[in-house]
Amino acid sequence: MSNSALPATLVGSKRRVRARHWRHSNLAGYLFISPWLIGYLLFALMPILASLMLSFTNYDVLGHNILRGDWDFVGLDNFEKMFYHDYRYWKSVKATLNYVVFAVPLRLMFALAVAMLLNTKRHGVYFYRAAYYTPSVVGGSVAVALMWREIFQRDGLVNNILGTEIYWFGNPDYAMWVLVTLAVWQFGSPMLVFLAGLRQIPQDMYEAASIDGANFFQRFWRITIPLLTPIIFFNLVMQTINGFQQFTQAFIVTGGRPLDRTLLYPLYVYNRGFVSFQMGYASAMAWVLLVTIAFFTLILFASSRLWVYYQGDEGKS
């Protein structure tokens, strides 16, 4: 979030100072963000704080009222149990890291590649764009769960395309690839964001570069990528955050099996909270996840100073 560099083009320094001064306004700032801030204070903050508090309690969710204090503080017990005495906890950590490491980069690369391919005015591109987006909007109903299962069956589409005979759901070494493949298959949302980002790049830049004799790859590396970095950064951050929180596919398609190889973290949180009713423990797990995601996000933000280029912040067009 570096805002130190202000427009340093043809604008005079006097105007620059005025601009900086003009840009700073607590009143206007808070006025513009007030919808979010009010919503946050009213609706988001309390549940977040409640879950933080509950993570230090033995709160049993079934039939016990939070407001009436049907719980006791247990200090760091939940965290101790999680780290040292929960056999499945580390399995879920391992599964989640496995998933994030493969699903996030593969999905982003695929999304960017397809967005580039579809960012043209060729005939039929409308159709292709719709076709490539469809797997991403099928949702999570029973019919859809059945559909995904069918596709990964032994005589299903995936084995047919790959020419393999793998039991995708039953083989502990492959089950995670079902979830990773689904994540890549449903690349629609980062793809659309990339497309919108590509659209925002002024065409005259390409024209100018073409006149200067730049070829496709030069234009790609010198114009497309730099100007797309804010969007790449956004997608990277969001896909990482969402990757750690992937729930639906694991819940409806693999159910954590076999041997807990697909027991993604939120699935285990749900299981602890709503099957074992140990909402205190589940909250503790959730907060460990929050800290982990926050850590990775911070690293991404720190690195962004090195590689993300904001036209609006630098003003060098």
Next chain:
Amino acid sequence: MKSAKGLILTLILMVALVAPAASAISAQENIELHITWWGSQNRHDRTIAVIDMFHEQNPNIEVVYEFSSWGDYWTLLTTKASGENLPDIMQQDYAFLKEWQSRDLLAPLDPFIADGTLDVSGVSDVVLGTGKIGDELYGLPLGTNSQAILIDVQAFEKAGIELPAPDWTWADFEEISLALHEKLGIWGFGGPLSDEALWKSLYMGYGTWAFNPEGTAIGYEDDQPLVDYFDMILRLIDAEAIPSAEQWAEYADLGPEGNPLVTGQSVMGYWWSNQIVAITKAAGEGREFKLWHLPRPEGGQPQNYIKPSQFFSVTTQAKHPKEAAMFINFFVNNMEASDALGTERGVPVVAAVREHLAPALSPIDIETFDFLARVEADGSPVPPPDPAGWAEIRDNIYAPQFVDPVLYGEISPAEGAAMLREEANLILARNK
């Protein structure tokens, strides 16, 4: 002081006088009765029809209903309970009855039986007993059910193998499965022999149960039967007479309709008796399935018992418990309501209702009715409802830490059985 005491007494007296009058008035007033259940479209349609009938007879009672699928239902109801928003009537399951009762969420129905609101005279003691915890009735069973081996009759004929005896043993089962596989080249049995309900039933064959009667510890001393049972499973997998864990994963989540039995890849399967309806429908015309007893240990007790398919329970957060009992009474005893409900919730619990429905039964219904009559004649006593913590044992211990590692060869059945005992005891100890 005196006057204060007098005032309090007067107030109490007034309340005592007014309260019955007030409730008499409220009976005339319009009230909202809330009810929730899980199920399929078929069940929703039938239940709503009964709700409409009930409203017609009791115009002052508006029944507000909510339904969802099994999986979503428990998340929803857990959430409602946390906000003290439970409906007056909730559909309950044998696996959760104790869990919910132990947290004071369910109200005993006995007072309503005593005052005549709820008539259970048509329900046999065995069936009624399934809803009891201690001496009190916390859920009225709506239908009955039992575990069964589903048999593809035509495939047996094709293999030239006789149908098993009704009191067959696990040794018979192993032999028949192997023979069927040899003759037909398909799985003799295509289903989850490692199912948690079979673990519990297994010990019933030895005259005990998976849990002790108080639900505070594992109910058997000897792990050997469980070890032997899993050894048998591993032998059958080796012989390819049943699907391996890897293969079964393809079918596990497909429900009855996606079972290998339906597609003709296996000759037998393991299901609850009411699921024969779904299997027959999915298999299409011209197929014949029969319900069979579970095998039992050599010289042991039957492993079958009559299980309530689901209950209606009145919650402690109910605003109109009496009207709730009235509705339940209407639901199980009224003949018109029974016509609308049919056998969708399992075999009806009231004898007169079963007789009333008899002339209109389909062949599959008749098979189900007969099977349950056979189980009632040759079955084990109904075990107590599953202890609190059962869902946790099932989802956090039994399946992921015992069955999977054993079937994938990570640990031996003996190691697994010892671990299961230890871990389950830790959870059950909380009920002490």
Next chain:
Amino acid sequence: MTTKAIPKSTGITLTRRQRRLLNAVLYHFFVGLVGIAMVYPILWMVSASFKETADIWQNISSIWPKSLHLENYSNGWKGFGGISFTTFYKNSFIYSGFGTLFQVASSAVVAYGFARIEFSGKRICFALMLSTMMLPDQVRMIPQYILFNELGWVNSFAPLLVPRLGGAAFFIFMIIQFIRGIPTELDEAAMIDGCGKAGIFFRIILPQLTPAMITAAIFSFYWTWDDFMTPLIYLNSPKMYTVSVALRAFSDRGGGGATDWGAIFAMSTLSLLPVFIIFVAFQRYLVEGISTTGLKG
């Protein structure tokens, strides 16, 4: 992309045309082939929606129905006990329509505040906003329910719609990134012309945000349409169920009785239509993009 400058030598024209043709063929072959794999799941689902239950399960990998069973659609549409999908669609449109409108509109306003205005506490606010996305919903559900229960909002659309007036972290962050990609010269020019911050937002920034807003609207609509947990928990009567909730209420895996799978597939197929229509209708704006002339400075 059409031919702008036709070279004078005919020999070169042919080879260039051939090359272009070859490019097009390769493009359509490759993109089309992958496209088929992409739509296969949908084709399978549409096909299942015309099969009868036995056909679905007997020939599960076949994409051709043995016979067309259009009654799956009418049986499915009937819904439950007289409450049909007409009601569920109406509810879904209320939730998705207003939900999307609220969410996207206020996200844009908030994003402008974060992207173009300096104020103390901005970094903290931004971090807090991102953090709301990092806590799994599973542990927030119960406290949230209790909050809305205390407010007396349960069994109404309020818990679904009111919080959306505050925007959503995902969209706010997304639009921030787009705004920061817009050069500031125009802002400054407008400022010198005496335009206020609101004026700049509406006249300068908003028109350039079309692709971002369209993208946000497409996502928001789909995610809301697909959301089933919130409506399940807060809309406590079938008359208020959304399509996503109704779809899940069709089948009962654990229980007995036959499930009408044909009807489930029929309704699941139909439920994709609105999302798809929104996408097709809006994607035009993604293709045409925006005119950004006059920025050469």
